[in-house]
Amino acid sequence: MLKFISFGSGSSGNSYLLMSDNTILMLDSGVGIRSMKxxxxxxxxxxxxxxxxxxxxxxxxxxxxxxxxSNDFKIPVYATEAVHKGIQKNYCVRKKINAANKRVFLPGDDTIEIDDFKITPFDVPHDSCGN
Structure with missing residues (x-):
């Protein structure tokens, strides 16, 4: 069974969980850590x-x-190289992602398999790094 939880959707923070019986993926993590906990x-x-x-x-x-x-719970973070660089420069991200947790993909070229999920990233025009 597939489950979806939204922890926030809007300018104050975006973060979601997509869960199968065996796998949990977090999509974005823009909600503050205290609220997330x-x-x-x-x-x-x-x-x-x-x-x-x-x-x-x-x-x-x-x-x-x-x-x-990512750092506290040793969770890999998947993003394009440009997005990873943007995160490093983002002053709102107080704790930067440890290099060991970074995973890079290429939109349209890579299909990522994470346990029960097969993800095919694609570009969507937006005013951010890598888009």
């Missing part, structure tokens, strides 16, 4: 169960807590 507790979830974080683009409302979550 509160949401996880309310839903009875554990950050340690997240298999990967997929980042759509480098705006603060999509990446604010990506470094904190």
């Amino acid at each position: 509160r949401y996880f507790q309310e839903y009875g979830l554990s950050f340690t169960k997240i298999n990967a974080i997929l980042v759509t683009h480098d705006h603060a409302d999509h990446v604010k807590s990506v470094g904190a979550i």
Whole structure:
């Protein structure tokens, strides 16, 4: 069974979980870390169960807590090289992603398999790095 949870959608933060029976993917992590921890507790979830974080683009409302979550729980972060560079430069991202957790893909060229999910990234025009 597939499950979807939205922790925020808008300029104050975007973050979602997509879950199968065996795999949990976080899509963006732009909600503040304290709020994320509160949401996880309310839903009875554990950050340690997240298999990967997929980042759509480098705006603060999509990446604010990506470094904190990735580093604290050793979760790989998938994004284009340009988006990873944008995250590094983003002053709203206080904890940057450790190099060991970075995973790079090429939109349209790569298909990423993460346990139960097969992801094919693609470009969407937007005013951010790599888009």
